[in-house]
Amino acid sequence: MAAVITSPPKGSRAARTRATEDRILSVALESFGTKGFDSVSLDDLAADLGITKQAILYHWSSKRVLLDAVIDRAALELIIEFDGALSEEGSGWSRVESIVRRIFRVAMRRPELLGFIREISRIGGDASLRVTADLEPFVSRATTYFEREMDEGRIRRCDPGLLLVSAYSTVLGAATEVEVLRAVGIEPTLRSTVVRRRELLAFLHAAMVAPQG
Amino acid sequence: MAAVITSPPKGSRAARTRATEDRILSVALESFGTKGFDSVSLDDLAADLGITKQAILYHWSSKRVLLDAVIDRAALELIIEFDGALSEEGSGWSRVESIVRRIFRVAMRRPELLGFIREISRIGGDASLRVTADLEPFVSRATTYFEREMDEGRIRRCDPGLLLVSAYSTVLGAATEVEVLRAVGIEPTLRSTVVRRRELLAFLHAAMVAPQG
DNA sequence: GGGAATGTTTACCACTTGGTAAGTAAATCG
């Protein structure tokens, strides 16, 4: 009862705990992102990890709480990825190009990450609001970036918030593309995706942008 | 036992059966497309319809068989939508523009339809192969169209199959955008979506297409 | 060493799931 906080974790036990939780979160993110939250039972998850379901519930009180933790991790990793993208060198369109390439690269490398975002946007409720909040640093930085680009005449002027939503769903679209390619039996490569996307954008640009009317 | 096939359905009973099955398929497509196959139980579905789960199982022997039927319906409706898009008037880029606009309009009007496609592409297995087969007429027609456009120099030359995959996932991206907008609390309109998309495409075009290197 | 956290398992429970069996009201047909 004497509220002496346990001594600072030295290495062995607390570290092992954190390692276990890390493994669980990692596998959960992968499974939830690719198969969907409701399609993955705690038993499935535990079997993948070679532990029992109760070991998971020891670390998080319910499946829903685990989801929140997974959301936290996904948001963190997304922020890291996007941060990296936004810190690209260069300026103007060459920088934009680097950013877009890098975001597509995330979709190639971590399809489950973006699939998970789509998943929780479907589940809705508090979760999606949480993600919005967690991504706030990225949102404000991107908005600032968009506004500067517009000020300097490199992007046509429009609501940066809406532009961000569009870009956001475009990223999800890239993830979808990876999934679709795999479903059709084509193993996507970064090179092929970028090349294809360039063709597609040329195609769509002419359709939607060029002939104004 | 004498295998006389029941007389051709005149009106009342068989018609009622078909009407019920139609209602079930419609609600199932809506639910599966927005919430996901595993997230919707037969009881949920039945409750939405004001009937019992067993009434559903009377018409289809299992939930999986029902899914197949829903897939059939979704594929049919998609083909109709895409057929309509491909039969647009005009030629060259103006026709391409009409097609793309019309496909985005599908994403606006029937988000559950495209959400469902994404859902079954995630479920994988036979289902996604089925859809590929069901969409074959559309695929071959679109491919022919792409090839003609490339022959006549209106689209940069590339693999039409890959171009189609890109367009396909772009449509899914459009559906995602609608979902995301709704999640964020913005009720999307066709006009806003088209305008925003035009800005986005201008943005991405310059990033991916213009500065070639 | 002994005792207390800590991490995990075995055993179990209430509830939901997809699915079956049997019964029933109404339409159809001889």
Place this chain on the structure above:
DNA sequence: CGATTTACTTACCAAGTGGTAAACATTCCC
């Protein structure tokens, strides 16, 4: 009319779900 098929409902079941309680093993600390 009576018999049969059709379109359902009520009653039920085995399996799987998320979650709890208690036992067990290991590490930590004195």
